[in-house]
Amino acid sequence: MASTYSFDIVSDYDRQELVNALDQATREIQGRYDLKDTKTKMDLGESTITVNTASEFALQAVHTVLQTKAAKRNLSLKIFDFGTVESASGGRVRQEITLKKGISSDVAKQISKAIRDNFKKIQASIQGDAVRVSAKSKDELQTVIQFLKQEEWPVALQFTNYR
Known part of the structure; x- marks a missing residue:
């Protein structure tokens, strides 16, 4: 595991x-x-x-x-x-x-800052035109996904490689 x-x-x-x-x-x-x-x-x-x-x-x-x-x-x-x-x-x-395809660096910074401000135990790192989010619990990641879906972003967001 x-x-x-x-x-x-x-x-x-x-x-x-x-x-x-x-x-x-x-x-x-x-x-x-x-x-x-x-x-x-x-x-x-x-x-x-x-x-x-x-x-x-x-x-x-x-x-x-x-x-x-x-x-x-x-x-x-x-x-x-x-x-x-x-x-x-x-x-x-x-x-x-x-x-439009990919997340610009400005939007990626906004997303990672929002995750850092609202979830203390979760790490967000910018990797090219994507943002990787990691945590010790799958439940915390589900909470982050729900939080990001409720916010209004200038680009369409998809959540991939969930593991």
Whole structure:
């Protein structure tokens, strides 16, 4: 039996679920009466989604559809970082949506400080773009997970490698 238990706090998303959400959103956009003739295109890159559509009104509707489909597939809406709207050729508009992955050092420091302030017997260490939390009891780790889920963080948090 291990003397200490630990888990990792990461910020990630399931890429296949994102692909599925984009596919569903594309099908809904092609079928919706108000968006049918906009010739909207959504291109998924390595870490961005590029949306090209007819107007800013259509772009807002695309945002709504995309966020709805992502939420239905259990993707956090915090992974989307909407960039500035640019004008494209032919009177169209384009927008880059950056997909956030990993915990920045500032957020990792905030998380580890919150754990240190509220739980004296638990250690939190920053390891790259993740935070490792360790303690002598699994019950204490469960308490930390519940505490972190109740707080509002600027990134989506997942808890992995629980052992």
